[in-house]
Amino acid sequence: MPTPTTVQLLWGTQQRPKRGPKPALSLPAIVAEAIALVDAEGLANLSMQRLAERLGFTKMSLYRYVPGKEQLTALMLDAAMGTPPDTAAVLRDPAGGGWRAALRLWAESILERYEAHPWAIELTLGQRPLGPNEMGWTESALVALGDTGLTGSERLDTIVLVNGHIRSLVQQTQSLGDDATQRLADQFAEMMSVAGERFPAVAAAFAEEAASAGSGGANKAMDFGIERVLDGLGVLIAARARG
Numbered sequence: 001m002p003t004p005t006t007v008q009l010l011w012g013t014q015q016r017p018k019r020g021p022k023p024a025l026s027l028p029a030i031v032a033e034a035i036a037l038v039d040a041e042g043l044a045n046l047s048m049q050r051l052a053e054r055l056g057f058t059k060m061s062l063y064r065y066v067p068g069k070e071q072l073t074a075l076m077l078d079a080a081m082g083t084p085p086d087t088a089a090v091l092r093d094p095a096g097g098g099w100r101a102a103l104r105l106w107a108e109s110i111l112e113r114y115e116a117h118p119w120a121i122e123l124t125l126g127q128r129p130l131g132p133n134e135m136g137w138t139e140s141a142l143v144a145l146g147d148t149g150l151t152g153s154e155r156l157d158t159i160v161l162v163n164g165h166i167r168s169l170v171q172q173t174q175s176l177g178d179d180a181t182q183r184l185a186d187q188f189a190e191m192m193s194v195a196g197e198r199f200p201a202v203a204a205a206f207a208e209e210a211a212s213a214g215s216g217g218a219n220k221a222m223d224f225g226i227e228r229v230l231d232g233l234g235v236l237i238a239a240r241a242r243g
Contacts, residue, residue: 003067006074010131025057027065031075035117038076043119048072073123078131080117084140085109091144099237100230102144103162107226110137111166118174121167148233149240158233165225 004014009027033055038046048069052059066072087102096102114121130138138159145155188206196203 004071006071007129009066009071009075010078010129023064025055025061025065027075028079030055030062030065031072031079034072034076035080038119039117043073043122046073074128074131077120077123078133080120081113081131081133081137083133084137087140087144091147099144099146099148100234103141103158103233104226104230106137106141106144107162107166107222110163111170111222114166114170115174118170121171124167148237150233150237154236162226162229165229166222169221169225 002015008014030051034046034051037051037054046069048062049059051072052062055062066075085105087106090096090102090105091098097104124134141159141162142155145158148155150158192199192203192206
């Protein structure tokens with residue numbers, strides 16, 4: 001039987017044996033264990049050998065289900081992204097808030113996915129085949145923007161814009177626990193104690209942010225950023241409606 005391609009594995013179009021003993025493993029079980037491994041130990045520690053040890057099988061036995069790490073990580077990404085939000089339901093609801101609420105729901109939902117599996121961001125880099133879940137996220141965002149009057153190119157660019165904002169926030173905060181956050185705050189205070197007069201705008205901005213209970217991390221920054229993105233889109237959409 002020929003080795004399945006990444007597309008065939010993602011979309012389930014590979015040929016399957018019609019006869020033979022029941023397999024001891026399954027592709028979903030392998031992918032789920034790989035995700036658990038990377039969630040716990042990081043993407044750098046993923047290897048077919050390490051995964052096989054966790055599953056209690058030999059490395060060669062895994063190759064019967066997935067031919068290599070490239071295909072495995074593609075399957076992991078699609079599984080980790082999961083099902084996208086139902087933006088169409090928001091649009092159908094008369095009190096749902098329209099395209100703006102639908103796109104905000106999409107942004108909040110993908111933030112949750114990236115926060116749960118921050119390693120997924122690295123796997124989305126570069127040109128590659130998309131799986132059904134990841135394609136579903138694109139469909140969900142396009143549905144949210146379907147009646148806005150934006151062109152297809154503009155709708156796709158909007159997805160890149162919103163997704164890029166969310167990704168950058170997660171990348172900036174993913175490695176910061178409470179201890180690391182406090183350590184950075186202490187280090188910043190030390191820097192400002194000796195250099196605050198050289199950078200008065202920086203010192204004033206951070207002092208004001210701290211005074212306003214500046215907590216919330218990526219979620220607070222997401223709220224500000226996505227609202228500004230939605231404001232800008234609203235201006236463009238209103239202009240299209242007038243013109």
